[in-house]
Amino acid sequence: MNYYERSDLSIRHLPVAFHEWEQKAREILAAGPFGYVYGGAGAGDTMIANRKAFERYRIRPRICCDISKRDLTIRLFGQKLQVPFFLAPIGVNSILHPDGELVPARVCAQTGVPYVLSNVSSQPMEKVADEMKEAVRWFQLYPPKNKELTQSFLERAKKAGYSAIVVTVDSTMLGWRETDLRNAYLPFLEGHGMGNYFTDPVFLSQLKQPPEEDKQSAVLLALDEGNNTCFTWEHFAEIRKRTDLPLLLKGVTHPHDARLAIEHGADGIIVSNHGGRQLDGAIGTLEALPEIVQSAAGDVPILLDSGIRRGADILKALALGASAVLVGRPYAYALAAAGETGVKAVIENLVAETEFQLAISGRSSLQEIDASLLTKM
Ligand SMILES: Cc1cc2nc3c(=O)[nH]c(=O)nc-3n(C[C@H](O)[C@H](O)[C@H](O)COP(=O)(O)O)c2cc1C
Numbered sequence: 001m002n003y004y005e006r007s008d009l010s011i012r013h014l015p016v017a018f019h020e021w022e023q024k025a026r027e028i029l030a031a032g033p034f035g036y037v038y039g040g041a042g043a044g045d046t047m048i049a050n051r052k053a054f055e056r057y058r059i060r061p062r063i064c065c066d067i068s069k070r071d072l073t074i075r076l077f078g079q080k081l082q083v084p085f086f087l088a089p090i091g092v093n094s095i096l097h098p099d100g101e102l103v104p105a106r107v108c109a110q111t112g113v114p115y116v117l118s119n120v121s122s123q124p125m126e127k128v129a130d131e132m133k134e135a136v137r138w139f140q141l142y143p144p145k146n147k148e149l150t151q152s153f154l155e156r157a158k159k160a161g162y163s164a165i166v167v168t169v170d171s172t173m174l175g176w177r178e179t180d181l182r183n184a185y186l187p188f189l190e191g192h193g194m195g196n197y198f199t200d201p202v203f204l205s206q207l208k209q210p211p212e213e214d215k216q217s218a219v220l221l222a223l224d225e226g227n228n229t230c231f232t233w234e235h236f237a238e239i240r241k242r243t244d245l246p247l248l249l250k251g252v253t254h255p256h257d258a259r260l261a262i263e264h265g266a267d268g269i270i271v272s273n274h275g276g277r278q279l280d281g282a283i284g285t286l287e288a289l290p291e292i293v294q295s296a297a298g299d300v301p302i303l304l305d306s307g308i309r310r311g312a313d314i315l316k317a318l319a320l321g322a323s324a325v326l327v328g329r330p331y332a333y334a335l336a337a338a339g340e341t342g343v344k345a346v347i348e349n350l351v352a353e354t355e356f357q358l359a360i361s362g363r364s365s366l367q368e369i370d371a372s373l374l375t376k377m
């Protein structure tokens with residue numbers, strides 16, 4: 001029996017730290033799905049760089065400050081958010097739980113944590129939106145080659161109440177992932193992650209036969225749409241014209257690209273190396289952040305992901321100029337290990353730990369966090 005099917009779950013039985021969730025997921029999942037979440041590009045060097053960057057910055061607390069009232073709220077694109085972190089877009093959640101993305105979406109709605117739904121979700125964006133009601137959600141786009149399909153995804157997202165679009169540009173070609181090669185595993189080839197494609201009228205109109213009759217051709221077409229290796233700044237500027245929602249670019253690690261993103265119409269930048277899954281030997285995101293913040297010069301908000309595991313990590317990113325962060329693998333492992341209960345526990349612990357860290361560092365609101373919080377070793 002899966003851990004999430006047990007009816008006697010209580011918080012006492014659940015893992016607490018990231019490595020415990022990872023271990024629980026490893027025990028429960030088959031090698032293919034576990035490896036798909038766990039793996040990084042090549043030697044895994046970028047995942048290590050992400051964590052090392054967080055370790056190099058140390059918090060220098062202030063004392064004798066009134067920390068009796070604490071506030072974790074932030075504002076982004078005119079919306080008030082309860083916490084300074086999002087659940088990152090993670091596709092193919094059906095390899096982790098039968099209900100896929102409906103589970104993190106539901107928990108986000110319950111806890112007030114904003115959710116970024118992946119383009120390659122197992123569930124269609126409308127079904128996920130129904131689960132979230134009025135809660136804050138953004139939609140992540142892998143820009144398709146087909147412009148009509150792009151338009152269709154953007155319009156569907158707006159209609160379904162997604163309040164911003166995140167265009168991910170670091171994965172037009174999937175990274176060299178040795179764990180997946182070893183396991184000969186790619187979830188899409190088993191039909192996972194097709195929730196938005198198989199419900200899209202433009203996509204379906206391109207098929208000779210419906211997915212129920214020829215799944216493989218449909219999956220290969222969806223993958224080909226995302227394998228958009230011709231994508232350039234001009235294409236990004238076109239997407240800008242196609243939506244009036246706030247538009248963020250995810251996958252930036254170079255200060256020049258941050259500037260180009262703004263010049264081509266980005267309303268926000270997500271400093272990300274895709275959790276170290278794309279390019280081996282890349283710069284850790286926290287290391288990249290200060291120069292990007294400088295390059296953006298306050299013109300747009302900067303968000304960051306890749307390696308966020310704890311409240312301390314969140315505070316460090318905010319201190320170096322991020323407006324918010326995104327959290328990936330922690331909730332994916334919890335989803336596999338304990339379903340809704342697991343994702344809720346991870347979120348609640350992260351909120352609580354961030355509040356503890358804020359207070360014990362001598363601050364009572366995130367607006368008081370700046371570079372003076374940190375020293376670099
Ligand atoms: C299994 C898995 C699937 C992912 N799928 C997507 C995706 O569909 N779209 C996207 O923009 N990023 C995707 N990402 C990257 C995350 O959005 C995020 O950048 C990364 O997980 C953050 O690093 P962390 O896992 O160390 O927190 C995926 C990451 C994982 C682990």
Ligand SMILES: CCCCCCC(=O)C(=O)O
Binds near residue numbers: 225274277
């Ligand atoms: C066009 C499909 C690319 C999907 C990549 C999924 C992902 O982001 C990841 O595995 O990482």
